[in-house]
Structures are given as structure tokens and as C-alpha cells.
Amino acid sequence: MSTQSAxxxxxxxxxxxxxxxxxxxxxxxxxxxxxxxxxxxxxxVVNMGPxxxxxxxxxxxxxxxxxxxVTEARCGIGYLHTGxxxxxxxxxxxxxxxxxxxxxxxxxxxxxxxxxxxxEKLLGVEDQITERAKIIRVLLMELNRLSSHLVCxxxxxxxxxxxxxMIYGFRDxxxxxxxxxxxxxxxxxxxxxxxxxxxxDLPPGAVDQVREFVKKMKKNLPExxxxxxxxxxxxxxxxxxxxxxxAGCMALGATGPILRSTGLPHDLRKAQPYCDYETYDxxxxxxxxxxxxxxxxxxxxxxxxxxxxIEQCLDRLQPGPxxxxxxxxxxxxxxxxxxxxxxxxxxxxxxxxxxxxxxLIHHFKLVTEGFRVPPGQAYAxxxxxxxxxxxxxxxxxxxxxxxxxxxxxxxxxxxxMAAMCExxxxxxxxxxxxxxxxxxxxxxR
Amino acid sequence: xxxxxxxxxxxxEKDLSGSNLPGQRGDGGEEIRVQxxxxxxxxxxxxxxxxxxxxxxxxxxxxxxxYGGWFDEVADELEGALEEQGLLPxxxxxxxxxxxxxxxxxxxxxxxxxxxxxxxxxxxxxxxxCTGVSAVxxxxxxxRELHAVYHLRSITxxxxxxxxxxxxxxxxxxxxxxxxxxTNDWHERETYDFFGIVFxxxxxxxRIMMPDDWPGHPQRKDYPLGGIAVEYKGAQIPAPDQRxxxx
Numbered sequence: 001m002s003t004q005s006a007x008x009x010x011x012x013x014x015x016x017x018x019x020x021x022x023x024x025x026x027x028x029x030x031x032x033x034x035x036x037x038x039x040x041x042x043x044x045v046v047n048m049g050p051x052x053x054x055x056x057x058x059x060x061x062x063x064x065x066x067x068x069x070v071t072e073a074r075c076g077i078g079y080l081h082t083g084x085x086x087x088x089x090x091x092x093x094x095x096x097x098x099x100x101x102x103x104x105x106x107x108x109x110x111x112x113x114x115x116x117x118x119x120e121k122l123l124g125v126e127d128q129i130t131e132r133a134k135i136i137r138v139l140l141m142e143l144n145r146l147s148s149h150l151v152c153x154x155x156x157x158x159x160x161x162x163x164x165x166m167i168y169g170f171r172d173x174x175x176x177x178x179x180x181x182x183x184x185x186x187x188x189x190x191x192x193x194x195x196x197x198x199x200x201d202l203p204p205g206a207v208d209q210v211r212e213f214v215k216k217m218k219k220n221l222p223e224x225x226x227x228x229x230x231x232x233x234x235x236x237x238x239x240x241x242x243x244x245x246x247a248g249c250m251a252l253g254a255t256g257p258i259l260r261s262t263g264l265p266h267d268l269r270k271a272q273p274y275c276d277y278e279t280y281d282x283x284x285x286x287x288x289x290x291x292x293x294x295x296x297x298x299x300x301x302x303x304x305x306x307x308x309x310i311e312q313c314l315d316r317l318q319p320g321p322x323x324x325x326x327x328x329x330x331x332x333x334x335x336x337x338x339x340x341x342x343x344x345x346x347x348x349x350x351x352x353x354x355x356x357x358x359x360l361i362h363h364f365k366l367v368t369e370g371f372r373v374p375p376g377q378a379y380a381x382x383x384x385x386x387x388x389x390x391x392x393x394x395x396x397x398x399x400x401x402x403x404x405x406x407x408x409x410x411x412x413x414x415x416x417m418a419a420m421c422e423x424x425x426x427x428x429x430x431x432x433x434x435x436x437x438x439x440x441x442x443x444x445r
Numbered sequence: 446x447x448x449x450x451x452x453x454x455x456x457x458e459k460d461l462s463g464s465n466l467p468g469q470r471g472d473g474g475e476e477i478r479v480q481x482x483x484x485x486x487x488x489x490x491x492x493x494x495x496x497x498x499x500x501x502x503x504x505x506x507x508x509x510x511x512y513g514g515w516f517d518e519v520a521d522e523l524e525g526a527l528e529e530q531g532l533l534p535x536x537x538x539x540x541x542x543x544x545x546x547x548x549x550x551x552x553x554x555x556x557x558x559x560x561x562x563x564x565x566x567x568x569x570x571x572x573x574x575c576t577g578v579s580a581v582x583x584x585x586x587x588x589r590e591l592h593a594v595y596h597l598r599s600i601t602x603x604x605x606x607x608x609x610x611x612x613x614x615x616x617x618x619x620x621x622x623x624x625x626x627x628t629n630d631w632h633e634r635e636t637y638d639f640f641g642i643v644f645x646x647x648x649x650x651x652r653i654m655m656p657d658d659w660p661g662h663p664q665r666k667d668y669p670l671g672g673i674a675v676e677y678k679g680a681q682i683p684a685p686d687q688r689x690x691x692x
Contacts, residue, residue, distance in 0.1 A: 078654040085639075086663055090670055090685040121545055250573045253628025264600070271603050369691045375477075376505050376544050379596050379607065381576070392579040392594060396477060396502050399691045403664075405579035407596070412577060415631050444654060 033067065046426070050079045056155065056433065057440035061417075065426060073421040073429065075414055080444040088404045092370030093119050094331065096401060098191040103406060104442025105188055106151055109144040110384040111442075112193035113137050115404070117274055117380035118393040119195040122373045125324055132320040133197040134275045139210070139313040140183070140192070141275075141382070142306040146217070147176040148385035148437075149299040153224065156296070156434035160237050165227055172220050175213050182206055185342060197323035200335045207314055214307055214314075221307075224300055238293035242420040242432030245290050252419065253412045256387025257302070258436065261287045261294035268383035280309050292435035302385075329371050332363040370399035386410050386437055408442040474506035478585035507540035515604060516548045522569040523550070523560070532559060549607040554619050557610050558646075561625045564597055564606075572597035572606065575622065577632035580640045582665045590614040591642050595622070595629075612642065621647040639664035 013022045022032060033044075049060035060076035084099045091099065100115045101108040120126050154169025177187040183206050184190035184199075192199050228234045244254065246262040259266055265284040269277040285301035287294030323330040332352075336345035352360040373395040381390040387409030396402040413436050420432040480500040511517050520541060524534035537556035542549040552560050564572045576596045583590055589611035598605050612619050621644035622629045633644040634653040641662035644650055652659060661668055672684025 078652075078656075081654040083663065086670060087685070090672070090688075124545065251627045253574060253576065253626070255574075266600050271600070272605070375474075375502060377547075377549075377581075377594070377607075378545050379547065379605070381605075388576060388598075390576050390596060392596065394581050396504075403579075403581045405594075407576045407579070411631065411635075412628055415628065 048429075050076070056438055059414075059433070059438065059440055059443075061429065061433070063421075063426065063429065068425050068427075070421050070424055070426055070429060073418045075417055077411075077414070077440070077443050080440045082445065084445045085404055085406065088401050090400065092399050093195055093373060093401060094370060096404065097194055098189075100404075100406070101189050101191050102441065103445050104384070104386070104389075104408060104410060104439045106148045106439050107144055107384050107386065107389070107442070108188060108190050109137075109140045109193060110382055110389050111406070112191065113141060113275070114380055114382045114384075114389050114391045114406075115393070116193050116195050117382065118378050118391040118404075119373065121378035121380055122376060122393055122395050123195070123329065123371075124374070125196065125326065125329065128324045128326060130197060130321050130324070132201075132318065133322045135313050135316050136198060136202060136322065137193055138275050138277065138280070139310060139317075140180075142309045142313070143176050143179060143210070145306045145385045146303050147173045149303050150176075152385070152434070152437040153228075153296065153299060156431075156437075157228065157234075159430050159434050160234065162228065162231075162234065165224065168220070168223060168227070172217060175216065179206070179209055179213060182209060194323075194331065196326070196329045196331075197321075199331070201322050202317075207317060210310065211314060214310055217303075217307060221300070221303060229297065229300070235293060237431055238291065238296060238435075239289070240291050240293075241424065241428045242292040242295075242435045243290050244416055244420050248416065248419055252416045254387065254416050256383070256385065256409055256413065257295045257298045258413055258416065259387065260284065260298050262290050263288040268381055268388060272381065274380070274382060280312050282306075282309050292431050295435045299385075327362070328366075332359070332366055372397060372399055373401075381407075384409055386439075386442075387413060406442075406445060408445065410436075410438040410440075410442040411445075414438045414443055474503035475586070476501050476503050477583045478502050505542055505544040508543040512541065512543045512548065515602075516543060519548065519570065519604065519606060520550075522567060523563065526563045526567045526570070527560070530559065530563070532556065547605075547607060549609055551609045551611070554610045554612055557608070558620050558622065558625060561595075561597075561608070561622050564608075565625055570599065571601040572599045572604070574598040574600060575626035575628055578622070578629055578636050580636045580642055580664070582640060582667075584614075584666045586611075588613050591617055591619075591640060593619050593636065593642060617641055618643050618645050620645050621650075623647055638662065641665065 013020050044065050046063045046065055047060065048063060050058040058079035060079065062074045062076060063070050064072035084103055088096050088099055096115060096119070097112050100111040103111050117126075120129065150169045150173040154166045154173070157163070157165030157169065180190065181187050183202055184192040244252075244258060244262070246264055248254070249259045249262055249264075255266070263286050265286050267284045268274070270284060282305045285298050285305065287297055333344045333348045335342050336347075338346060352363050375395055375397040377392065377394040379390060379392050381388050383389075388407065389409055390407035392403075392405040392407070393401060394403040417433060417436060420436070421429045424432070480502055482496050482498055512520060524538070527534045527537055537553055537560055539551040539553055542551070550560075564570050574597070576598060579594045581592045581594065583592065591612045591614060593610045593612070595608040595610075596605060597608065610619050619642055621633055623633065623644075624646065630648070631653060633647050634650060636642050637644060637650050638652040638654050639662055651657065655663065670684070670686035672686045674684050674687070675682050
């Protein structure tokens with residue numbers, strides 16, 4: 001426990017009741033390890049995070065290392081817990097989308113759709129959701145799958161030092177965020193998908209912009225192949241890293257690309273279709289390597305399949321309503337662009353203020369009070385880019401959710417971190433965690 | 446809405462004519478609380494004329510055979526497999542509910558692990574994947590205040606079922622399923638953190654979201670939201686938990 005030797009290195013040390021604690025702020029890792037070894041302390045616990053740039057947000061990894069080998073790995077989570085599930089119990093069912101969209105902020109449309117599917121199941125209006133609303137939901141979810149996978153590949157590449165992939169990934173994601181902004185008004189946190197349908201219809205020019213994007217993306221996707229897929233350094237870092245086989249996935253509840261990298265083609269879009277996914281033509285890519293490289297290849301291929309689905313959505317779009325016809329559920333007003341920005345349409349205001357007292361009362365009741373949902377519980381699940389995203393919603397017959405629980409795939413998949421990392425090298429922890437693709441907003445909620 | 450209720454009318458308990466009324470009426474189902482008044486004004490400020498209204502809030506109750514579709518097959522297989530192990534199905538399965546196209550088994554907590562193990566291992570059932578545990582707090586459901594809810598997915602048979610287990614507030618213990626489904630490790634820690642349900646047999650039941658020294662369990666209904674009133678354009682807007690509630 002000599003503080004002399006430690007002070008000579010890049011790491012300063014101090015004595016605590018738990019032993020010597022080194023604070024590493026840059027410098028050479030070998031020197032730190034050597035100085036720790038000189039201290040004759042055989043067990044080193046490294047605290048990575050919660051603000052380490054390579055841990056995808058405020059994830060804290062606690063690694064017990066022996067030289068370069070990780071002997072034990074544990075996660076510390078909860079740093080981004082914001083009590084969204086508790087807050088939902090104090091808002092109406094419609095206001096809920098504003099909260100759930102912020103859970104896993106990279107897969108907003110999946111959160112919104114899963115929540116709305118659960119609410120619609122409770123209401124018993126699944127059959128009344130209009131064709132156009134369902135197609136637009138699928139369109140947005142598949143665009144969202146692309147943008148989520150792009151972030152995963154981009155940040156994963158950056159963590160390996162492949163900054164070109166990072167720049168390419170965020171370049172392509174930017175095009176998708178522009179589409180979101182055109183359609184929902186926001187780049188993130190959309191609250192666009194609502195119980196019963198959508199907040200509003202697609203704006204003019206949206207279809208053309210998505211078509212343009214698909215054309216560009218088809219040209220850009222092969223660049224990832226050229227850059228990474230055959231790249232020997234990339235492969236050497238990814239292959240056989242973060243290994244988790246089928247039995248491990250089943251036991252730990254891992255779904256999504258992690259499960260499909262074991263060769264099992266389990267995808268809820270095929271197994272338990274929602275939003276008419278059974279009518280779309282697409283494939284479920286799998287790998288049999290059970291490792292990070294396989295998951296990378298699956299994400300790349302899923303992006304191609306998403307483009308296929310998006311094209312089918314565009315071909316199917318027919319004009320029509322985007323909200324259920326039931327006036328007891330449907331939001332009474334459509335948004336319109338006025339001189340002071342987006343708001344209730346003036347025609348609607350004119351009608352309720354000038355001509356129909358009943359319409360005014362109806363609007364007021366539905367907006368302030370919300371609609372009532374018959375008592376009971378429902379579970380709805382969608383295949384998010386990360387795996388099974390499940391929503392367990394309970395109603396007590398009121399206008400607010402009695403309880404909403406999100407089974408976020410990032411939360412469940414992150415449990416597999418220990419199984420993937422223990423026995424491997426410190427540098428491989430980063431690759432393994434990146435292949436899980438956890439987003440702390442979803443993990444902590 | 447009455448159309449929609451008619452199409453999934455697997456639940457004979459449902460009062461179809463009352464589906465447009467707030468809540469549901471009748472004696473069927475499980476009463477979770479009694480609602481008085483209409484607009485959540487419980488300190489005498491209700492001048493709406495609905496102050497004397499008394500409604501019983503009921504969740505869908507037990508269903509009778511046939512359950513429909515593959516539900517009967519799963520129920521038969523589960524009952525048969527439990528009998529083979531010398532466990533009377535009626536002792537383990539409190540009630541079976543079919544509602545909104547979903548099958549729910551209410552399981553007595555002392556038999557939960559055995560039932561889950563059977564559901565996982567029996568080739569005809571094979572629910573390999575547990576999607577974790579969620580919980581609901583019903584403070585007025587005396588003796589069964591805390592409910593733990595598990596969703597089990599069978600990839601082999603492409604099925605999804607729900608298990609529900611209840612425990613009283615005075616004895617909030619439910620056996621842990623980590624030995625059967627290791628994925629429930631973090632889920633049970635989360636449920637313990639938020640509801641105070643103690644999962645007996647869990648390898649390390651500690652808080653996961655809240656700080657280790659946090660007092661109380663935030664998702665319980667008796668735990669306040671702790672909202673803060675804000676001023677907007679000169680007016681004081683009450684916190685969400687202080688606003689009028691219509692439930």
C-alpha cells in the first residue's frame with residue numbers, strides 16, 4: 001500500500017476503508033496496473049462510469065480485474081431513473097404518450113406504439129384503428145429501427161476507434177431525424193402516436209421526402225459493408241467477443257439481435273404480428289456466431305429489411321382518417337398551422353365557440369378529463385430494435401392509468417453483460433456492452 | 446364501444462349494456478375499491494350533484510370453461526402436469542381469467558415456483574421466456590393488496606400467458622422465480638424497490654433504481670408523487686397529484 005509508487009504514475013491514490021483507491025484520469029494503463037501491482041494488492045476493482053464516454057449514457061460498470069482479464073463484472077444502474085411509470089398514474093391516458101416517448105429516447109415510436117396498443121386493447125378498439133394510421137405507425141417504426149441501429153453501429157464503431165463509421169452513422173441518422181421533424185414537428189420525444197390512432201396526418205411532402213431518403217439510404221448502406229464488414233481489425237475486435245448462446249439468452253431473457261445472433265429467428269413481427277405486419281414482405285436475418293460481430297451483421301441486414309418495409313408502406317398509403325371514428329375516444333381537434341405556430345385548427349375553434357355548445361362541452365370534457373377505460377389489464381408487445389418491448393397496462397375504469405409497466409429490452413438485455421464479459425479482456429467489455437445496445441433512458445425509466 | 450365489447454365477449458361477467466357507463470356494474474369480478482362521488486372531490490367541495498354516487502370498481506372475474514382457442518389446452522396440460530406431481534390443481538390455481546383475449550392464472554404464492562417450473566419444463570407447455578415481473582398495488586383489496594404479474598412466452602408454441610400472485614401488505618412475501626427464470630433477477634429487484642414485495646430466495650434482493658438508503662417504495666399507491674406547483678403566466682398551476690382527478 002505504498003502511496004509513493006502510485007504518486008509516481010498517472011493515477012493518484014488515497015487510502016479508504018475499502019483499500020487503496022486510485023483515480024485514473026488519462027495516462028498509460030500499463031503504468032496504473034504496474035503501480036497497483038507494486039502495491040501488492042492482488043484484487044483490483046475498476047469503477048467504469050457512470051460518466052465514462054464508452055458506457056452509453058450513465059451506466060456504471062464495476063469490474064474486478066486481474067491484469068487485463070475481467071474476473072467479475074457487475075452493472076450499477078438507476079442513475080437516469082425519472083419515475084415515468086409513477087408519473088403516468090397522474091395523467092390521462094392520452095397524456096401518457098408524452099411520457100413513454102422519453103423512456104428509450106432512441107426508439108420513441110416503439111414506446112408510443114406499444115403503449116397505444118396496450119391502451120387500445122384495454123378499450124377494445126383494436127379493430128377500429130384505421131388502415132392509414134396502422135401503415136404510418138409501421139412506417140415510423142421502421143424508420144425508427146433504422147435510426148436506432150445507425151446509432152448503435154455508429155457509437156459501437158467509435159468505441160473501437162473507427163470514427164469514420166460514427167460520422168457515417170450520424171450522417172444517415174440525420175436524414176431520418178429530418179423526416180421525423182417534418183412529420184411530428186420534433187426530432188425526438190414525438191408523442192405522435194396516440195391511443196386510437198395518430199396525433200395528426202402526414203404533412204404534404206412527407207411521402208416524397210421518405211422516398212428520397214430510401215433512395216439515398218440504399219446507396220449509403222453498402223458503405224458500412226465496405227468499411228466494416230470485411231475489415232480485419234473490425235472483425236478481430238468483434239468476433240467471439242460478447243459470446244452468449246441460445247440457452248444463455250433464454251435464461252437471461254435476452255431478445256432482439258442478441259437472441260437472433262444465436263440462430264433463432266424469433267421476431268414478434270412474425271411470431272405475434274401487430275399493426276398488420278403479417279401482410280408485409282420481409283425476412284428475419286440471423287447469425288450463428290452468438291457474438292458481437294453476428295449482432296452487427298444482423299443490424300446491418302435488418303436495416304435493409306426495414307427499407308423494404310418502408311417502400312411497401314409508401315406504396316400502400318391511401319388517403320383516409322388517422323383516428324378512430326369513435327367520438328368518445330378520438331381527440332376532437334386537428335392541429336393546424338396558424339400565425340403563432342402549430343395549434344388547434346381555427347375552423348374547429350370557430351365551430352365549438354360559435355355554433356355548437358355540445359361540441360364545446362365534448363371538447364372540454366375529453367381534453368381535460370380524458371376518456372374512461374374499462375377496468376382490467378392488458379399486455380402488448382412490439383419488436384423494438386433492441387428486443388421485446390412489452391407494456392403491461394392496468395385500468396381501474398378511470399381516465400388515468402392505474403398502473404403501466406414497461407418491460408424494456410435494454411433493461412433485460414443488460415443483465416447479460418456479466419455473462420458476456422467475465423473471463424474476457426477489459427477492452428472487450430466495451431465491445432460487448434456496445435453489442436447489447438443499451439439505452440439508459442429505457443433501462444432506468 | 447359496445448360493438449368492440451361484443452366481439453371479444455369471452456367474458457360472460459361483462460355487463461354489455463353498461464359498457465358506456467363509467468366503470469362496470471354488477472356483482473361479478475373482483476372488487477378493488479368503492480368509488481364515492483364523481484369528480485374526486487373528497488373534502489366536501491363537490492356541488493355537482495353526484496356527491497352521493499357509490500360505485501364499485503371491479504376487475505374482470507374468473508371465467509368458466511371453455512376458455513376458447515388454445516387456452517383450454519394450456520389449462521388442461523397445466524392441471525394434468527400438476528396432478529402428476531401430486532399437487533391438486535385447485536390448491537395451486539386460485540382462479541383462471543380470460544379477458545381481452547388474454548389468459549391469466551391466479552396462482553397461490555406458496556406454489557408459484559412449482560407452477561413456473563412446470564410451465565417451463567413440460568414439453569406441451571414450454572414457456573421458455575419470462576418477460577419479467579410487474580406489480581400492481583390495490584390498497585383497498587384487503588388481504589391481497591400486492592399483486593405480482595408475470596408474463597410467460599412460449600417460443601415453441603407461440604403463446605403468451607399471464608401469472609398473477611397476490612400477497613397482503615402485512616406479509617409482503619412472494620417466492621422468487623430466479624431459480625427458474627434467471628432473467629427475473631433484476632426484475633424482482635425492481636419490483637422490490639418500487640413496491641416492497643420481498644421475493645424470498647432471491648440471491649441479492651437490493652434496490653436497483655432508487656438509492657440504497659431511500660426510504661419507502663415509490664410505486665405504491667400510498668406513496669405520494671411529490672409534485673411541485675408551478676407558476677405559468679401569472680397563475681399558480683397545482684402539481685399533478687393535487688389536480689382534480691376524474692377517476
